[in-house]
Amino acid sequence: MPMESSSPSNFLHFMTQFPLEVKQDVSLKTLNTFGLPVKAAQYVRFSQIEQIPLLIEMVSFDQQPFLILGGGSNLLFLDDYPGLVIKNDLKGISIERQNQSHVYLKAMAGENWEKFVEYCVEHGWGGLENLTLIPGNVGTGPMQNIGAYGVELKDTFHSLEALDIASGQIKTFYGEDCRFGYRESYFKKEGKGKFIILSVVFKLTRKDHDLKTSYGPVQKELQELKTSQVGIKDVMTAINRIRRSKLPDPQVLGNAGSFFKNPVLPQQQFQQLAERYPDIPGYQTQSTMVKTSAAWLIDQLGWKGYRQGDAGVHKKQALVLVNYGNAKGSEIMDLAYNIQKSVFENYGINLEPEVNIVGKTNYLD
Ligand SMILES: Cc1cc2nc3c(=O)[nH]c(=O)nc-3n(C[C@H](O)[C@H](O)[C@H](O)COP(=O)(O)OP(=O)(O)OC[C@H]3O[C@@H](n4cnc5c(N)ncnc54)[C@H](O)[C@@H]3O)c2cc1C
Numbered sequence: 170m171p172m173e174s175s176s177p178s179n180f181l182h183f184m185t186q187f188p189l190e191v192k193q194d195v196s197l198k199t200l201n202t203f204g205l206p207v208k209a210a211q212y213v214r215f216s217q218i219e220q221i222p223l224l225i226e227m228v229s230f231d232q233q234p235f236l237i238l239g240g241g242s243n244l245l246f247l248d249d250y251p252g253l254v255i256k257n258d259l260k261g262i263s264i265e266r267q268n269q270s271h272v273y274l275k276a277m278a279g280e281n282w283e284k285f286v287e288y289c290v291e292h293g294w295g296g297l298e299n300l301t302l303i304p305g306n307v308g309t310g311p312m313q314n315i316g317a318y319g320v321e322l323k324d325t326f327h328s329l330e331a332l333d334i335a336s337g338q339i340k341t342f343y344g345e346d347c348r349f350g351y352r353e354s355y356f357k358k359e360g361k362g363k364f365i366i367l368s369v370v371f372k373l374t375r376k377d378h379d380l381k382t383s384y385g386p387v388q389k390e391l392q393e394l395k396t397s398q399v400g401i402k403d404v405m406t407a408i409n410r411i412r413r414s415k416l417p418d419p420q421v422l423g424n425a426g427s428f429f430k431n432p433v434l435p436q437q438q439f440q441q442l443a444e445r446y447p448d449i450p451g452y453q454t455q456s457t458m459v460k461t462s463a464a465w466l467i468d469q470l471g472w473k474g475y476r477q478g479d480a481g482v483h484k485k486q487a488l489v490l491v492n493y494g495n496a497k498g499s500e501i502m503d504l505a506y507n508i509q510k511s512v513f514e515n516y517g518i519n520l521e522p523e524v525n526i527v528g529k530t531n532y533l534d
Contacts, residue, residue: 187219189227197254201241202304203492203501204423209236209254216258216279218367224255225337236527237365239306240281243313243425247498247528257308257365262288265370273327275370278308282315290405294373296325298405299381302412304419304426308366312356313523314349318408319381323349327372331356331364339367351460352430352523380404386411415485423492424483428505429463429520442516463520464488466512480504502530 195212198204211233215224228235234252238244259277262285266273272294276285282305286297299320303310310322311329328343348355356364382388382404390407391399417424434442439451439459446469451459467473467487474484479496480503483489490501509520 187217187223189213189215189220189223191227191253195254197238197241197246197250200238200256201244201246202419202423202425203245203496203498204419204494205246205492205496205498207246207498208249210249210251211253212256213253214256214258216260218259221332221339222337225332225334228253228255228334235362239278239309240304242304242419243309243523243525245425245498245501245524245526247502247526247530250527255365257306257367259308259367267375270375272373272375273370274373275368276307277368278306278366280307281305282307282310286405289371289373290401293401294375295379295401296320296371296373298401299408301405301408302416307369311347311349311354311366311369313352314347314354316352317412318384318387321349321351323347325371325373327370329366329369331366334363334365340364351433351454357525382407417483417486417489417491422483423494423496424489425524427463427488427523428490429467429488429509430523431460431463432466432518432520433458433460434518435459438517461518463512466516466518466520467508470508470511470515472508472511475504477504477507482508498528502526 190213192212193210195209196206197209198206213227236250236252236254238254238256258279260279261277262280263275264272265275274289274294282303283301285307286301289297299318300315300322303315303317311326315322323344326344326347328341329347330339330341333340346355356366380399380401382391382399387404387407390410391403394403394407396403416426433454436457436459439461442449443451450462450465454460464487467482472482473487475482476493478500479493480500481491481493482504483491490505492501505522512518512520
């Protein structure tokens with residue numbers, strides 16, 4: 170079970186020494202990577218641990234809905250947010266401890282993930298290089314156990330500290346407390362909205378070994394780099410190249426990465442599909458389950474490049490829904506629903522969204 174480590178006290182002192190500025194009607198357009206022009210009724214940014222008592226007071230006193238915001242790269246706002254948006258801007262990176270083989274590195278939740286990965290690679294600390302160029306914040310990584318190119322955050326995760334909003338206690342969670350799964354964790358399920366992740370500790374290797382390069386495109390890129398001995402920096406460079414060539418840059422074209430999760434099917438259901446569609450990709454995850462590719466299913470049905478108003482399916486990657494400029498969240502949602510319906514009607518598979526949907530919808534539950 171998570172351990173409780175400290176309790177904020179002396180509220181008046183904190184209120185005067187570490188104030189929080191609450192703003193009204195704040196545009197979130199530049200704070201969500203879909204670029205949706207939604208507003209937050211109230212908005213507050215916190216950057217110091219000492220501001221937490223006041224934050225807790227604010228949330229429990231008002232009894233209004235609240236939303237923790239990181240980099241806004243895994244969110245779809247259907248409308249203006251009627252409550253308080255809390256922007257987590259805690260910064261700092263420090264070595265907790267180290268030995269000959271590993272470094273235990275702590276990063277505060279508001280650190281930018283892409284810069285953090287670069288920082289680790291520059292210092293020669295391995296383990297996160299495959300997770301390069303994933304937008305968002307360090308503190309959000311554990312939410313969905315971010316993953317790419319054969320690596321998931323849980324592989325290097327040591328622990329995290331999170332604020333229990335109900336009790337005001339800061340608790341430490343270790344790997345098994347987080348219940349990491351494929352794009353899942355305790356914090357995305359039962360713990361959703363109950364905790365604010367404050368910092369994460371990673372156990373990184375000090376040696377250039379144990380590289381995860383088995384993915385075909387990664388091997389191909391590495392060969393093109395023509396390095397005599399491949400190290401973590403080469404892996405990062407190779408994956409950066411691949412990602413830049415096929416994923417849209419949210420600064421240019423609004424998106425939130427993969428909109429749906431890859432479905433994980435019972436072996437028997439997958440085999441029946443494979444008889445009808447011999448090319449369907451399948452990766453054995455457990456002895457009885459097979460993960461297939463949501464992008465393949467969507468692509469086969471002709472959705473790639475489809476556009477409905479300003480909402481569309483990316484031309485190179487069928488799993489990525491995009492905002493061509495003036496799409497509303499509800500329009501992106503309608504498109505997602507139509508894709509979900511068509512995949513279900515054709516393959517009997519219910520695609521689950523990976524993106525966190527904020528607002529009322531009857532779709533995609
Ligand atoms: C171009 C692109 C490529 C992507 N590629 C990948 C990929 O390869 N693999 C992958 O896994 N993901 C990918 N993503 C998705 C996204 O980048 C990750 O899920 C990322 O971790 C989200 O971080 P964020 O800070 O932007 O989260 P936000 O969108 O701000 O928040 C996401 C959710 O977490 C909650 N939350 C945020 N911060 C905290 C906190 N400190 N405590 C508690 N709850 C919090 C929010 O309330 C929300 O529910 C991609 C996205 C884009 C746009």
